[in-house]
Amino acid sequence: MLESYREEIIPEKWYNIIPDLPEPLPPPLDRSKGRSSIDLLNDIVPKEILKQEFSFSRYVDIPDEVREQYIQIGRPTPLVRARNLEKRLDYRGKIFFKFEGATVTGSHKINTAIPQAYYAAQEGSSGTVTETGAGQWGTATALASSLYSLPCTVFMVRISYQQKPGRKVIMNTYGADVIPSPSDMTGSGLKFFKENTNHPGSLGIAISEAVEYAMKKNLKYMIGSVLNSAITHQSIIGLETIKQLELEGEKADSLIGCVGGGSNFSGFVFPFLNDHEDMDIIASTAEEVPKFTRGEYKYDYIDSAGILPQLRMFSLGADFVPPKIYSGGLRYHGASPSLSLLVRNGRIKAEDVSQNEVIDALKIFAGTQGIIAAPESGHAIASALRYIKANKNEKKTVVVNVSGHGLLDLGIFEGKRE
Amino acid sequence: MKDLYLYFTMGYPDMDTLERFISLINADKVNGIEIGFPSMDPKYDGPEIRKSHSSAVDPGRERMLEFLKILGMKNIPLYSLQYYSDICSDIEENLAILRESGFSGIIVPDLTTDYFKDSEKVIDHIEESGLDFIPFFSASSPDRVIARQCSLTSSWIYYGIQPSTGINMPMDMAPGVQRIRSIAGNRKMIFGFGIRNEDHVREAVRNGADGIAIGTILLKYLESNDKNGFIDLVERMRVALNDNS
Secondary structure, three states, X not given: OHHHHHHHHOOOEEEOOHHHOOOOOOOOEOOOOOOOOOOOHHHHOOHHHHHHHHHOOOEEEOOHHHHHHHHHOOOOOOEEEOHHHHHHHOOOOEEEEXXXXXXXXXXXXXXXXXXXXXXXXXXXXXXXXXXXXXOHHHHHHHHHHHHOOOOEEEEEEHHHHHHOHHHHHHHHHOOOEEEEEOOOOOHHHHHHHHHOOOOOOOHHHHHHHHHHHHHHHOOEEOOOOOOHHHHHHHHHHXXXXXXXXXXXXXXXXXXXXXXXXXXXXXHHHHHHHOOOOOOEEEEEEEOOOOHHHHOEEEEEEOOOOOOOOEEEEEEOOOOOOOOOOOOHHHOOOEOOHHHHHHHHOOOOEEEEXXXXXXXXXXXXXXXXXXXXXXXXXXXXXXXXXXXXXXOOOOOOEEXXXXXXXXXXXXXXXXXXXX | OOEEEEEEEOOOOOHHHHHHHHHOOOOOOOOEEXXXXXXXXXXXXXXXXXXXXXXXXXXXXXHHHHHHHHHHOOOOOEXXXXXXXXXXXXXXXXXXXXXXXXXXXXXXOOHHHHOHHHHHHHHHHHHHOOOEEOOEEEOOOOHHHHHHHHHHOOOOEEEEOOOOOOOOOOOOHHHHHHHHHHHXXXXXXXXXXOOOOHHHHHHHHXXXXXXXXXXXXXXXXXXXXXXXHXXXXXXXXXXXHHOOO
8 A cells, every 4th residue: 555655656757857948958068188078977977877868868767676766765755734834934825845854865865876876786887986065965875886785985075074974974884985085095186185184175176086086996976966867867856746746636836945966956846847837936055155146157167177078057166165054065066057047047046045044944944844954955945934925925835845854964053164 | 862971170181181082072972061160169079070170271261262162063062060159250251151152051059059049040140141051959959949940941950969079978869869850850860970980870870860970080081191091981881871771
């Protein structure tokens, strides 16, 4: 009974928005003089993932084994009517939240880690490597690699490594090696490590390290966000939400989520876009990393060292070293090209939220719904509170994606900087 | 019979060599010649074609016109490949030169992706000048853009298989091609980007190509002045195209 209910909600195909965009997606740009930076992906990314990245099929079959693993890690995640919050806010509309924090790794990141590890294992890879900022992606990669018996190495941005020891323990428990970045294990890390052995690091540097390490050790590089294949896998969030709303007999008027690289937000929102032209859609970013409001829409590198191709996106510059805010997952300098395009053409609105506003929102959410949401997700909740306040009398149905729990990020409530 | 289009960069490796190779092309075997005009930033080309742009010899106006005149006498349809900023730097003059030299159409690889808002205006301008605008689509082209550009043009369609020239990423060609076919109907589709050997040709044909365009693989023959190798390659590509197995 339980299983069949779950099976009904979990989709059989992921959705890829590219064929439905209002404008063509600018392709990745290869600026290398020697070997093509697009071509080098052939060495470090599973073939099936590259196929998904470059074939742009509107629907992609989810392998049965991946669907089974989705059930094992807690999918479908709950869609909850936030009645306590509605009451607290005295809101006459409806508030729903999709809780990606209910997966076993505590965030949406496992949605793409599983298929990437699955394809890597199928293709006979000897191991995986990736980077992580806040630790959510590293945790998901570590577990997914363990599920397919693949050794896993994670380059973790040093500031997070030092201040979130719990994350490291979890990754180690799943069997992964965790290396603080910048490290002396790669050329791109060494450059910064030599300057300062206690360099706080950035996601851009950690990506360069992971990619370089993958090339050197013949490992598969796991893509955490930004690239289209990861976003396609995350469409499971939105597809489930659509089904769950349908089962409730509800229709969303507004969708709100937070943006780091763009994968939880895009995965949540994109499946809705075609059939819901009049919907309000809000992307919430950190005031300290204002990629959409102050960034430039341009071709920029994915990683600091410029090993990977350039993408056309909103960016604060690949060399951007972000302030040490709690929301490690929102510190990335850019955002995925498809999401950037939709923000630029006005279909999706973007707004920045300050850390103090996030803390207040997290407290209200915890005090009403009982969930300590991740600081990143706190941005989505804060934007939702703003939206509800501004539309108090309109009785809208607002759906918020709460991308993860914050049980390992409690420092934010004690006023500590991460 | 399927079509074979050959791409050359103007002035690469030098005008004399280029002219010698053009003279080897036989209208029985080749259905179209594309001439890429060197750009400061040929951004959607791979490293090898990019190098041909940066190392091409500038022939000067007179020599270029003379070369275009020779090209025009070959009785093979000619297409120019120019990036937006180059063609639009003096669009009237550029269109006039192409028209007078007997060109049939123009491909602007970055127009739709990077200058989407200007694209319809530029397409209209080119079509009104009597030249064909060749729509450039890829698997990532959205439905509504394909539909719109098909309604504004009537020529064949250039289908870029790979994200840039000369590279070979794993690809499931069928869904993208079928989607474009379902919108573009029976318009001729010429596949290019990343075709390097007979297997690639056969794969393109299996996936519905009406013809192929090759460029990157020609460069080495021009660079080493290997005329026999070039003739042999064109022959092999022709055979692979005709091979329906």
